[in-house]
Amino acid sequence: MLEKIVDFKKYSSIKVGGIKKLKIAQTIDEALNLSKTHTLIGKASNTLISPNAKNLFCLGSEFDYIKENDNFIEVGAKSSAKKVFLYFKKQNLKGVEFLGSIPGSIGGIIKMNAGMKEYEIKDSIIAININGKWIESNDINFSYRHSNIDGIIIAVRFKKEKGFRFELETLFKDMRKNQPKNPSLGSCFKNPKEISAGKLLDISNLKGFKIGGMAFSQKHANFLVNLDNGTFDDAIKLINFAQNTVYNKYKIKLETEIIIIKGE
């Protein structure tokens, strides 16, 4: 089995985590075996990884492909969101215009039911290969930034519908202009039903609030940003502090949208 040494301070989008061995699954069987003892990561653009975390694995380049069929586009889970976006744009296909503005692998995108505004990835797909078996997407339970997928996403079949929506590409790119450029994981907390997480943090005076090198961005409070060599511990302290502050003031429980992998 392949493995490589990875510096998660470079690999993860929030630039946190130590130098570790990352095992690489080259076949479905290897992935299934590894999943018994190891945690799967995609591009770590939604995952906060402790320097003490052990036993991580990722999918190998065998899972990075796009195949076109008469009725659907099949994409391997390792493929980047950007690659899929560019393919759809070139082929004049619609449905994934927001993938041009979201980092990640297709596996992570599906697992998190990623999206922007009212557009979510669940609406663009037909079926998902989980642990080697194809399952209709209608049989999966998707909700806001969540799916009930428990196994390994191997590949995904997207709807093949003509008409790339340039206006959506522009809309999503414009939305990004108002978001911080510092290393982050995107939105830190899920939006509660009552009010957006960003607004809650703002009215709790947490916009710009900083612990160590980590802060809730001045530009967008729900972005936990790495301003200056922020650490995993800084991030956890900030998250706990925000959850307690918001709960004490407004009796609303902020739930993290990001995935946290703690050490042993």
Ligand SMILES: Cc1cc2nc3c(=O)[nH]c(=O)nc-3n(C[C@H](O)[C@H](O)[C@H](O)COP(=O)(O)OP(=O)(O)OC[C@H]3O[C@@H](n4cnc5c(N)ncnc54)[C@H](O)[C@@H]3O)c2cc1C
């Ligand atoms: C600047 C920035 C902006 C962002 N904006 C948005 C946004 O607008 N909307 C949005 O929805 N998200 C946004 N995100 C979050 C992120 O882009 C998405 O959550 C993306 O889906 C993460 O993909 P990943 O491959 O990096 O997943 P990772 O962070 O590596 O993993 C996320 C989860 O998916 C699981 N996973 C990964 N691959 C697989 C697989 N093959 N099978 C099963 N499980 C798997 C992991 O185990 C983990 O639980 C943003 C992030 C950043 C850094």
